[in-house]
Amino acid sequence: xxTVRIFDTTLRDGEQxxxxxMNTEQKLRLARQIEQLGVDIIEAGFxxxxxxxxxxxxxxxxxVRGSRVAALARAKQADVDAALEALAPAAQPRLHVFLATSDxxxxxxxxxxxAEALDAIRTMVHLGRRRCPExxxxxxxxxxxxxxxxxxxxxAAVEAGATILNLPDTVGYAVPEEYAQMFRRxxxxxxxxxxxxxxxxxxxxLGMAVANSLAAIEAGARQVECTINGIGERAGNASLEEIAxxxxxxxxxxxVRTGLRLDQIYASSRLLSTIVNVPxxxxxxxxxxxxxxxxxxxxxxxxxxxxxxxxxxxxxxxGIPARKLVLGKHSGRNAVRFRLKELGYDxxxxxxxxxxxxxxxxxxxxxxxxDRELLSTVLNVRxxxxxxxxxxQQAPAAT
Ligand code: KIV
Ligand code: ZN
Numbered sequence: 001x002x003t004v005r006i007f008d009t010t011l012r013d014g015e016q017x018x019x020x021x022m023n024t025e026q027k028l029r030l031a032r033q034i035e036q037l038g039v040d041i042i043e044a045g046f047x048x049x050x051x052x053x054x055x056x057x058x059x060x061x062x063x064v065r066g067s068r069v070a071a072l073a074r075a076k077q078a079d080v081d082a083a084l085e086a087l088a089p090a091a092q093p094r095l096h097v098f099l100a101t102s103d104x105x106x107x108x109x110x111x112x113x114x115a116e117a118l119d120a121i122r123t124m125v126h127l128g129r130r131r132c133p134e135x136x137x138x139x140x141x142x143x144x145x146x147x148x149x150x151x152x153x154x155x156a157a158v159e160a161g162a163t164i165l166n167l168p169d170t171v172g173y174a175v176p177e178e179y180a181q182m183f184r185r186x187x188x189x190x191x192x193x194x195x196x197x198x199x200x201x202x203x204x205x206l207g208m209a210v211a212n213s214l215a216a217i218e219a220g221a222r223q224v225e226c227t228i229n230g231i232g233e234r235a236g237n238a239s240l241e242e243i244a245x246x247x248x249x250x251x252x253x254x255x256v257r258t259g260l261r262l263d264q265i266y267a268s269s270r271l272l273s274t275i276v277n278v279p280x281x282x283x284x285x286x287x288x289x290x291x292x293x294x295x296x297x298x299x300x301x302x303x304x305x306x307x308x309x310x311x312x313x314x315x316x317x318x319g320i321p322a323r324k325l326v327l328g329k330h331s332g333r334n335a336v337r338f339r340l341k342e343l344g345y346d347x348x349x350x351x352x353x354x355x356x357x358x359x360x361x362x363x364x365x366x367x368x369x370x371d372r373e374l375l376s377t378v379l380n381v382r383x384x385x386x387x388x389x390x391x392x393q394q395a396p397a398a399t
Contacts, residue, residue: 004247004256005040005223006240007199010272011060012043012072013237014227019278024056026275031060033271034228035067037264039240041094043070043225047086048079054086062089070094070136075124084131095128097121097162098138100170101145101153114149121153122160129161136164138201143167143174143182150182151189158190164197164223165190169212172205172235176215183219192220199223202238204230209238214246217254228272229280229287241265241286241318249313266319286318293324297332300325304334327374329363336374343371345378354381 011027011034014020022030027044034042042064047054061069069090073079075097087093099110099121106112112120121137128135137157142150154165167186169179183198190196200216200223202209213224230239244260251257269287273280282289292315294300302309303325315321325335333356340347340355347355358377359369 002256007041007225008039009043010227014231020276027056037268038259038261041068046072047082057086068092070096072096075099075120094134095132096136100140102141105141118156121156125160125162135162137162138166141170143169166199168201172203176211179212180215180219187220197222201225204235210242213238263319293326295326295328296330300335327369
């Protein structure tokens with residue numbers, strides 16, 4: 001089975017979005033967790049951006065041994081120098097050089113011709129390759145580039161020594177079929193050259209980053225670039241945990257595996273959220289608080305009988321300690337009995353009925369029933385029963 005390499009850019013594309021910046025110590029802490037997660041490549045930053053970023057990349061490069069460490073550079077000598085300086089302590093460094101290939105970016109942003117772009121790609125990839133064992137080239141805005149020029153740019157990068165070709169959907173414009181078609185055409189052009197890996201890098205402006213990444217894998221990409229919790233520019237990057245779990249759950253369809261330790265997903269998501277102080281939305285796939293929570297009675301009943309009825313993956317697989325049955329007004333008797341049993345109360349049918357009706361009445365006012373409320377309900381029910389039994393025992397003596 002083929003392996004898809006996971007390139008995590010939480011510390012670069014993720015970190016450069018508003019509200020997510022991290023200092024060196026925070027980046028280091030997160031990098032160690034991402035290494036634990038088993039990602040193949042950690043993109044640690046963009047060293048030319050600031051001295052602080054350069055130092056952070058250098059610190060990550062010195063600390064991480066289990067993953068490759070990448071640093072980003074525009075196709076400019078000063079960027080390449082800064083990236084290589086930062087990567088100096090890395091055991092497995094990767095230089096990541098990028099240049100836009102769409103006419104929109106070439107004419108309006110960079111103000112250079114296609115020929116000048118090809119020249120910059122050749123020169124900077126070649127320079128990088130002489131000083132670094134591995135060079136990745138990214139064709140920024142690939143999905144809006146003229147496909148034949150994109151092929152030419154990729155061929156130039158390969159000739160100059162790049163072994164990874166990344167085709168970003170920089171502005172999240174592509175839809176899965178188009179994005180896959182771009183990979184098929186580039187593959188055809190460079191002829192499946194041995195040792196060359198195609199890579200997907202998707203943004204989520206239309207909510208299709210994960211779908212596009214999966215489509216690229218089907219079309220031959222063997223590296224995906226993504227971030228924890230899907231953080232990143234604007235609407236974010238493709239979410240690492242969603243891609244990882246999709247590839248695992250639908251392995252028969254995709255026929256590929258990753259080297260990720262899925263049980264480290266939740267810890268990675270929590271750590272990022274704590275470091276940047278940004279909560280994970282409750283409905284976020286895989287890692288949101290509601291991702292494995294069940295409130296509707298019919299669902300709770302199904303889950304208790306067989307989790308597969310309403311869960312396609314069990315929470316333990318991604319490192320979430322236990323599934324959460326939320327007790328609220330939609331809950332059923334079975335869920336109440338189950339939670340009471342977990343709390344140490346094996347209730348009779350009559351006790352259960354009373355607990356259940358009290359709980360439903362409470363749930364109409366409060367949104368969720370806490371364990372404390374459930375416990376006080378069952379204790380009240382038992383006290384009441386004991387009192388009634390006591391009166392019944394005393395009654396004959398009184399007569
Ligand atoms: O979205 C993008 O095009 C990028 C590149 C710099 C890889 O982040
Ligand atoms: Zn990006």
